[in-house]
Amino acid sequence: MRYRRFGKTQLNLSVFSLGTMRFASAQVAHQVLSAAIAQGINHIETARSYGQSETWIGQALKAGVGVARSQLVLTSKVAPNPDEAAVERQLEESLTRLGVDCLDCVAVHGLNTPQHLDWVLASQGTLAVLRRAQADGRVRHIGFSTHGPLAVIEGAIASDAFAFVNLHYSYFFQRNVVAVAQAAARDIGIFIISPADKGGLLYTPPDRLKALCAPYDPLLLTYRWLLSDPRITTLSLGPAVPEELDWPLQVADSTDPLTPDEQAAFARLAQQQAEQLGTDRCSQCYQCLPCPEEIHIPEVLRLRNLAVAYGMSDFGEYRYRMFEQAGHWFPGRRGDRCTDCGDCLPRCPEQLDIPTLLRDTHERLKGPARRRLWD
Template sequence: MEATVQKAIELGINHIETARGYGKSEEFLGAALQGARSRVFLTTKLPPSLDADQTDRWIDESLERLQVDFVDSLAIHGLNTWEHLEWVKADNGCMKAVRDAIADGRVRHVGFSTHGSLDVILAAIATDFFEFVNLHYSFFFQRNAPAIELAAQKDLGIFIISPADKAGMLHTPPQKLTQLCAPMSPLEMNYRFLLSDRRITTLSVGAANPNELNLDYRTGALSAEEQQVFERLREIRAPEQCSQCYECLPCPEGINIPEVLRLRNLATAYDMQQFGEYRYRMFENAGHWFPGNKGNRCTDCGDCLPKCPEKLEIPRLLRETHDRLNGKAGRRLWQE
């Protein structure tokens, strides 16, 4: 870990992010940054809370573990639900403590991270409480495009969560996807998709060792060759492809129909089976971080059928996807 941090700084990477919930990450990072603190923008994250005093203690604990007097940026971690947004708006909730910490210099800037629905993200941005947002967005998940646009209009920093792993396990791609992305790798393809967008401020690279930092992080407009890659990828379609319009929601059984069918799209169009299994087994096991029930909960009520502009046989596709992708349940990093 120390070698990876050192290599990142040598390469000019100047933003490092962690969180209270990431095991001993703050403690380890604090040790690794000794002598290098002035060379990086440091971000940590803590959960939303209705208790300002508790949040104030959490801030001090993070500073102590990081061995710093202040963090450049503090994010409310996992502003995923309408209830969380109400906690943020509460008079004596977490934002009171954050504003106090900004006033006394322990925090320079405040933002939020989110795995929530698009409407929650837009509402959070619209509060004007925040200076940056951490969210999911990638070539294979463009649902949050309106949030990117609103954040850019309000001049917020835009931080993309996990463009390698949760964007498609692009660090270990299937052969078909690798061939489609050539001469880029699938990981470089997604980085170029993001970094060619001038609205995007920074990415979570998530390197596990120094060698994983040896990638092309170019910004700027796409070349003609790169544009051909994206055109080729867009031409590939899954059989009975879901258009991701979200008109099928809400589902009476709480099934996250668009996300289930998105994973089916990727598995059948690009052979992203391993990624589909990885994400699908998180349903019913990750709470508000990845909400929704699995496809086998479908009761054939038919509520979704008239809503679908593609006239898809959604109940059948849900069952087929479950049979294809269901696997052993995983756990989140901060769960016991």
């Protein structure tokens, strides 16, 4: 296992972190924690919203996981909220459940909208509570976790209020590369979240993607793409059982620059996308937004890019079904909401037939119809 400095926190984190959302029981939580720590992971990431995760981690730490508490970095989260009393309750509940007096890191969880950012940065609100907790020793470092648009992420980084960021960024979603650069320039620690699941369902890659990446495994190759970037401190893993650590941790000491053969594999992926999509390829410039119908055009077309080029239709369906279902965690409406208003067309530098591509994406990724109860 390699370790990297987590920006201005000065903490040295393992390049893989243990995400704890998928634990099914206290016993399994203890087993996974012990196995992860035995393999060199020293960063444990949880949240109040992860079911019983905090409680089970607290029980495991009390029972013993092979190392002292002082050798671990423990992160939890609080939601953005203008009500200071509510934030204080969240923090105290997390400390109680985890059975600790101090959290190494606390992230503002789901800083996804301009309103959330306003709440957090206001003189009274989430950040004020966390700063007081930092002053009295209950919190060491404050950061934020986001699924939000780039403009919100840039605003949070520019505020200089945070020491680290939990960020979505992967080979198949490079929109946030600007945020990576900005965070690194301000010495903000960078924690990449869900690079396997939301990065492409890479635990179950389609055959076409496997063939293009060969002789490399798509999951491990894309992990290598992230680990080769020295600006990135750590990547999240979310095992449900100890055995699920073994596959990704094969590259836990592979942080060197990409080899020529690895670079050739990524060149094949780029060539495949260009050849398969031709003039229908969306380059993700985002100039088509805003859409009068609130369709997240670039994200819809990104999912189409991946399905057409690499056969990543299962991933496309998984994400496409989230439109209109997940609020600020995954904003935007489905492609079939297009009314052919044409507002986006003159703003597209590639002159894509966006309405046609939106409808095509809907047909490809809407998935099978679900029976209604009264049918």
